[in-house]
Amino acid sequence: MPVTKVFEGKVDYIQILDKDGKIDSALDPKLPSELLEKMYRYMVLARAWDKKNLVLQRTGRMYTYAPVEGQEAIVIGSGLAAAPTDWVFPTYRETFLYHMRGASLGELNVGWMGWEDGLKIDQKMCCFPLAIPIATQFAHAVGGAYALKLRGINSAALVYGGDGSTSEGDFHDALNFAGVWNSGVVFVVSNNQFAISVPRKWQTKSETIAQKALAYGFKGVQVDGNDILAVYSVIKEAANKAREGHGPTLIEAITFRMGPHTTADDPKKYRSEEEVAYWRERDPITRFQIYLKGKGIWTQEYEQKLQTECSALVEEGVAKAEGFKADPKNIFKFVFKDMTKDLEEQMNECFSQ
Amino acid sequence: MKMNMVEAINRCLNQEMERDKTIAVMGEDVGVDGGVFRVTDGLYAKYGRERVIDTPLSESGIIGTAVGMAALGMRPVPEIQFQGFEYNAYHHFVQHCARLRNRTRGSFTCPMVVRLPATGGIKALEHHSESLETIYAHIAGLKIVYPSSPYEAKGLLAAALSDEDTVMYFEPKRLYRAFKEEVPEERYTIPIGKAHTVKEGNDVTLISWGAMTYISKDAIAEAEKAGVSVEHIDLRSLAPCDWESISNSVKKTGRCVIVHEAVKTMGFGAEIMARIMEKDFLSLEAPVKRITAWDITVPYPKLEDYYFPDKKRILKGIIETAKF
Known part of the structure; x- marks a missing residue:
């Protein structure tokens, strides 16, 4: 019996806009300038909001916060590539999606300011409540996509995670189910090189994370996660494919978390200045700014105006979130649909002191 | 009509799936095989593979996907084939089923009924004889029902399937075929939370x-x-x-x-x-x-x-x- 090849796979890496803002004209998605401006505006706003939240946390006005700096192109590129009726299943790193789906920055920060009400989400926004446990969201998206299909709703489900999350059994479960069920799911893994302090190479021996999809019977693709045009194009294609009934895609977006994992760790302990500098040169906003300048959209005045506008929005959001109040009794009210007698007694005892 | 517990649960699932099109049974061997205890027998033929889902062999995958289904408009009825194997899915119960309503202040809920063939006394293999109700009782946000007869099994399951929270539905395996009793053919519910x-x-x-x-x-x-x-x-x-x-x-x-x-x-x-x-x-x-x-x-x-x-x-x- 001769040896025969029973499987062979490949993984593409896609970059459209390089680190210097130079576009690959063959791959240029030729997006309308309003959309390009929207991309830039959202990225600038997300960074301003992110920086402000770090300051708020450092000055005791916010609890633990997970910054997004460096990964804006993934959040915003995917958020804009998805149809408004596609469901998104974010983690703590992609909460800016809620703003893109209609929540004000104030509402967005209510959660980060320590109120469950931040996750009181109108289902019309098609946003699943963010996942704090690692990787459980993947299966939720697969189940969500199943429900949508059964209900006759033609929507894709985009679900997010980091490189570390791919080590969890839940990642395997979800990709396996998605393959078998041919689910309309787009798995977006932000490979930001570190899971808190543990480097990507200590998570898996696989050369790429994208290639793991091949084992589950569907396509995996790697994309420059700091290139919003590439992220947008790849995700748009995967979401269309999902809606058309052609099954799931795994997208590994290569990026870098410029800040700490959360405000609770110091990245200086586990990564070098050189590494950070290397990625600083590959910043998603800088390269896009150069690109927009080349197109005659971006100017100094444009930037100034945008920065002023964003900072006003951020400040307004902070004021709104800091002014938020909810009934403390809510901690008892949503355990079950109807409060049990026992819980009612405990609630009364709690608030009688 | 005289029924044993397997028949009572089967009858109830059948009736409820007819009543509510969002109910889907899912798990290992629940479809074509009708479940290893035959509790879901006949449902696959009647409701098809979309609502009677033979899943891959993964408790965590079953409950994880069921959470997404429940949150987005379905009423999944996942089965953990033997309760002694539920540990692989436990995190979904605690981290999601139990708290989805609370953490979203009611904007998302997780109405699912988890079928848990439990208890021993049937000379089964290792890990097939547990009764682990207490590990859920410690978790705020989960409901636990534990019928003791065919009549209770049918009425409590019907109630669980119209409940808006996750219900852990224990099935005492040793009673599956232990005895028959008079069970109404028509739908009835037994209130959850009443002894x-x-x-x-x-x-x-x-x-x-x-x-x-x-x-x-x-x-x-x-x-x-x-x-x-x-x-x-x-x-x-x-x-x-x-x-x-x-x-x-x-x-x-x-x-x-x-x-x-x-x-x-x-x-x-x-x-x-x-x-x-x-x-x-x-x-x-x-x-x-x-x-x-x-x-x-x-x-x-x-x-x-x-x-x-x-x-x-x-x-x-x-x-x-x-x-x-």
Whole structure:
């Protein structure tokens, strides 16, 4: 019996806009300038909001916060590539999606300011409540996509995670189910090189994370996660494919978390200045700014105006979130649909002191 | 119509799936095979593979996907083939099923009924004989029901399938085919959170649920012959638990025996004892007694009879408590 090849796979890496803002004209998605401006505006706003939240946390006005700096192109590129009726299943790193789906920055920060009400989400926004446990969201998206299909709703489900999350059994479960069920799911893994302090190479021996999809019977693709045009194009294609009934895609977006994992760790302990500098040169906003300048959209005045506008929005959001109040009794009210007698007694005892 | 518990659950699933198109049964071997205990027999042929889903072999995948389904408009009924294998999915119960409503302040909910074939006494393989109700009872946001008869099984399941929260639905395997009883053909519900007084009595309160309600009946009959009048309360639900019925009965009898098939330490009996201490200490005439499994791993079939409370131990407990 001769040896025969029973499987062979490949993984593409896609970059459209390089680190210097130079576009690959063959791959240029030729997006309308309003959309390009929207991309830039959202990225600038997300960074301003992110920086402000770090300051708020450092000055005791916010609890633990997970910054997004460096990964804006993934959040915003995917958020804009998805149809408004596609469901998104974010983690703590992609909460800016809620703003893109209609929540004000104030509402967005209510959660980060320590109120469950931040996750009181109108289902019309098609946003699943963010996942704090690692990787459980993947299966939720697969189940969500199943429900949508059964209900006759033609929507894709985009679900997010980091490189570390791919080590969890839940990642395997979800990709396996998605393959078998041919689910309309787009798995977006932000490979930001570190899971808190543990480097990507200590998570898996696989050369790429994208290639793991091949084992589950569907396509995996790697994309420059700091290139919003590439992220947008790849995700748009995967979401269309999902809606058309052609099954799931795994997208590994290569990026870098410029800040700490959360405000609770110091990245200086586990990564070098050189590494950070290397990625600083590959910043998603800088390269896009150069690109927009080349197109005659971006100017100094444009930037100034945008920065002023964003900072006003951020400040307004902070004021709104800091002014938020909810009934403390809510901690008892949503355990079950109807409060049990026992819980009612405990609630009364709690608030009688 | 006379039915055993398997037939009662099967009939209920069939009726409910007809009533509510969002209900889908899912799990390992639940479709073509009709479940390893035949509980889902016939559903695949009637409702098709979209609503009777033979899933890949992964408890975590089953419950994880069920969370997404439940949150986005379905009522999944995932089965964990044997409760001793639920650990792989436990994080989804705790981190999502139990708290989705709370963490989203009611904007998302997780209405699912998790079918958990539990209990031992059927000479099964290792990991196939557990009764792990307590590990859910510790989690705020989960409901736990534990029927003890075909009639209860059908009524409680129908109630669970119209409940807006996650319900852990225990199926005592050893009662699946133990006996038949009259079960209404038409739909009826038994309220979750209400205990059932199996029989009234004056001297001792006996509290049980699931298979132990059935096992206790013989012991109670013997005790009555010996002149002890026993009030038998079948809890039906552990969460929410009907503390009021327990309290009222203990106030009346002043004596209480709790029988459960899970291990003693931190078993649900411990919580019942604590509540009795809090509310009815002054009514007590004797220490509350627990008849439970020992604090050991469920033995292999040859020695498993030592493990579970049986008629003899229960009777002894009733008499001791009555005479104290």
